Amino acid sequence: MKQFTSVKDVTNVKELVQEALALKSNPYAHKALGTNRTLGVIFLNPSLRTRLSTQKAAMNLGMNVMVMNIDKEGWALETRDGVVMDGATVEHIREAARVFGQYCDVLAIRSFPGLKNRDEDYNEEIFNKFITFSGVPVVSLESATLHPLQSFADLITIEEHKKVEKPKVVLTWAPHVKPLPQSVPNTFAEWMCRAQQEGLVDFVITHPEGYELAEQFTPGARIVYNQDEAIKGAHFIYPKSWSSYHDYGKVLSKGEGWMLNLERLAITDQAKVLHCLPVRRDLELGADILDSTESLVIEEAGNRVWAAQAVLKRILESL
Ligand code: CP
Numbered sequence: 001m002k003q004f005t006s007v008k009d010v011t012n013v014k015e016l017v018q019e020a021l022a023l024k025s026n027p028y029a030h031k032a033l034g035t036n037r038t039l040g041v042i043f044l045n046p047s048l049r050t051r052l053s054t055q056k057a058a059m060n061l062g063m064n065v066m067v068m069n070i071d072k073e074g075w076a077l078e079t080r081d082g083v084v085m086d087g088a089t090v091e092h093i094r095e096a097a098r099v100f101g102q103y104c105d106v107l108a109i110r111s112f113p114g115l116k117n118r119d120e121d122y123n124e125e126i127f128n129k130f131i132t133f134s135g136v137p138v139v140s141l142e143s144a145t146l147h148p149l150q151s152f153a154d155l156i157t158i159e160e161h162k163k164v165e166k167p168k169v170v171l172t173w174a175p176h177v178k179p180l181p182q183s184v185p186n187t188f189a190e191w192m193c194r195a196q197q198e199g200l201v202d203f204v205i206t207h208p209e210g211y212e213l214a215e216q217f218t219p220g221a222r223i224v225y226n227q228d229e230a231i232k233g234a235h236f237i238y239p240k241s242w243s244s245y246h247d248y249g250k251v252l253s254k255g256e257g258w259m260l261n262l263e264r265l266a267i268t269d270q271a272k273v274l275h276c277l278p279v280r281r282d283l284e285l286g287a288d289i290l291d292s293t294e295s296l297v298i299e300e301a302g303n304r305v306w307a308a309q310a311v312l313k314r315i316l317e318s319l
Contacts, residue, residue, distance in 0.1 A: 001137075001311065001314035001315050001317075001318055002137055002315070002318055003131065003137050003138050003139070003315075004137075004138075004139045004140060004148060004149075004311045004314075004315065005127070005131075005138065005139075005140040005143065005146065005148065006140070006146050006148050006187070006190060007148060007151070007187075007190050007191050007194050009148075010194075012198075013155065013191070013194050013195055013198055013200070014198050014200060016152070016310055016311075016314075017152075017155055017156055017159050019310045019313070019314075020152070020156050020303070020306040020307055020309070020310040021156065021159070021160070021306065023060075023306050023309045023310055023313070024303075024305075024306045027060045027305075027309070028060060030060075030061055030062075030313055031060070031061065031062040032062060033061050033062060033313060033316045033317070034058065034061035034062035034063030034064075034312070034316055035062045036064075037062075037063050037064070037105045037106070037316060037319070038063065038064045038065070038066060038103065038104045038105050038106075039054075039058040039063045039064070039065045039066070039104065039105070039106050039107075039108060039312070040066050040068070040100050040103060040104030040106070040107045040108070041054055041055065041058075041065060041066065041067040041068070041107075041108045041109075041141070042067075042068055042070050042100065042107060042108070042109045042110070042130075043067070043068070043069045043070065043071070043110045043141070044070060044071045044109075044110060044111045044112060044126070045071065045110060045111070045112040047110060047141070048277075048278070049276075049277060049301050049304050050110060050141045050142065050149070050150075050304065051067065053149075053301075053304035053305045053307075053308050054108055054139075054141060054149075054304075054308045055067065056305050056308075057305050057306075057307075057308035057309035057312055058308075058312055060305070060309055061309060061312055061313060061316060063106075063312070063316075066103070066104065070096075074091070074096070075090040075091035075096075076088050076089045076090045076091070077089060077090075077091055077092075077093055077096060078090075078091065078092045078093065079093045079125060079126050079129060081094075093126065093129045093130070093133065094129070094133050097129060097130045097132075097133035097134040098133050098134065098135065100130075100134050100136075101133070101134035101135040101136045104134075104136055105136060105137075105319060106136055106137050106138075106139065106312065106315055106316070106319075107130060107134050107136055107137070107138050107139070108138070108139040108140075108141050109127065109130050109138060109139070109140065109141055109143075110140075110141035110142045110143075111124075111126045111127055111142070111143055111144060112142070112144060112181065113144035113145065113181045113182075113183070113249075114144075115179055115181065115243060115248070115249035116248075116249060117248075118245070118248040118249075121144040121145065122144070122145055122214070124143050124144055124145060126144075127140070127143045127144070137315045137318070137319075139308075139311060139312070139315065142183055143183065144181070144183065145181075145182065145183055145186055145187075145214075146183055146186055146187040146190070146217075147183045147184050147187045147276070148187050148190075148191070149304060149307050149308055149311065150184060150187065150188075150276045150304070150307075151184075151187040151188045151190070151191035151192075152191065152307040152310075152311070153300060153301075153303040153304045153306070153307040154188060154191070154238065154274055154276070154300060154303075155191055155192075155195055155200075156303045156306060156307060157274060157296055157299055157300045157303050158195075158200075158201065158236055158274075159200070160299075160303075161236075161272055161296060161299075162235065162236075163235065163270075164235060166199065166200065166201060166202055167201055167202070167235035167236055168201070168202045168204065168233055168234045168235050168236070168269070169192055169195075169201045169202065169203050169204070169234070169235065169236045169237075169238070170203075170204045170205070170206060170230050170231050170234045170236070170237045170238065170271075171185060171188055171189060171192070171203075171204070171205045171206070171238045171240065172205075172206045172207070172227055172230065172231065172237060172238065172239050172240075172258070172260070173185075173206065173207030173208060173211050173239075173240070173241065173242065173255070173258060174239040174240055174241045174255070174258055174259060174260070174284045174285060175241060175254060175255030175256075175258050175259055175283060175284065176241035176251070176255075176280065176283065176284055177280075177283065178251075179243035179249050179250065179251050180241050180242050180243055181242065181243070182213060182214070182242045182243065182245055184240050184242070184276050185205075185213055185240050185242045186213055186214065186217040187217070188238055188240070189203075189205060189213055189217045189218045189221055190217045190218075192221070193217075193218060193219050193220050193221055196220055196221075197220065203220075203221050203222070204221070204222045204223075204224055204230050204234075205218065205221050205222070205223045205224070205230075206223070206224050206225065206226070206227045206229075206230030206231070207223075207225070208225070208252070208253055208255065208258065209225055210244055210246065210247065210252045210253075211242065211244055211245075211252065212245065212246060213242075213245055214245050227257075227258060228267060231260075231264070231265075231267060231268050231271065232267045232268070233267075233268065233269045234268040234269060234271045235268070235269055235270075235271055235272070236271060236272050236273075236274060237260065237265075237268065237271045237272075237273050237274070238273075238274045238275070239259075239260050239273065239275060239284060239285050240275065240276065240284075241255075241284050259282070259283065259284065259285065259286060260273070260285060260286055260289060261286030261288050261289060262286065262288045262289055262292060262294065264286075265289070265294060270294075271294065272294055272295075272296045273285070273289050273294050273295050273296065273297070274296055274297065274300050275295075275297045275300070276300070277297055277300075277301055279297070
């Protein structure tokens with residue numbers, strides 16, 4: 001594997017899940033693989049899970065790790081081309097990315113969408129410039145449009161906890177007070193559509209009208225606007241808030257009735273509930289679910305380590 005920015009970088013999802021589960025059983029089996037290799041971890045926004053799980057995964061493989069919150073600790077970064085840098089920005093991404101490539105064998109980067117200009121966000125300008133200029137393999141720790149390590153961990157969690165061969169998995173929109181990126185739902189849809197193609201799941205998306213995701217991430221997904229109809233008989237539910245893609249970055253409704261609680265789960269087939277975290281209790285998801293055995297959110301966060309470790313292992317093997 002030369003880079004990891006979406007499910008498109010994975011040839012066989014089923015095999016990668018099995019590899020992650022093998023690493024979970026034997027975390028230090030490949031400790032020699034990363035010896036004298038350095039992972040640079042770059043953040044342009046806050047993180048708990050991604051930051052710690054990626055470091056732990058790299059350390060399990062014997063790598064050295066350097067972490068930089070470049071938005072706070074680095075020089076103010078210019079990402080546009082062709083501008084005279086006579087304003088607040090001090091360092092251009094063209095030089096910064098190349099310099100990171102001098103110190104690191106692999107880079108892992110988290111950026112974020114501005115949610116103002118859809119083309120700018122969906123062109124993944126910052127991310128693609130790091131890939132172009134760093135000269136080393138790049139792992140996405142969440143970009144403006146995708147969060148592939150999260151979805152990989154979600155699929156690992158589903159595989160571990162499924163009670164039927166091909167579980168029904170439902171992605172449901174949830175309310176929030178702020179407009180949130182589409183990266184988690186985009187990537188979850190992309191991974192579940194691939195898992196559906198590989199016969200692993202039956203995938204359904206539900207949201208109020210106006211919250212349709214970009215079609216490029218939902219090939220083969222069934223979209224059902226009635227949440228009750230969508231979650232009926234579900235084995236796994238993934239509630240997540242996102243802002244509108246078509247009316248870009250907007251919150252279109254308060255979403256009354258869309259928050260799930262234990263009572264609402266009665267029509268499912270004893271569904272387990274996933275969430276990438278952080279989650280706002282009793283706004284995005286009922287606290288009664290989070291405090292129950294129906295919730296898998298902590299196990300899911302734990303699986304972020306094995307997702308990152310499987311990806312880093314594949315990249316190290318390709319160096
Ligand atoms: N799920 C997730 O990416 O969490 P963090 O933002 O804390 O890394």
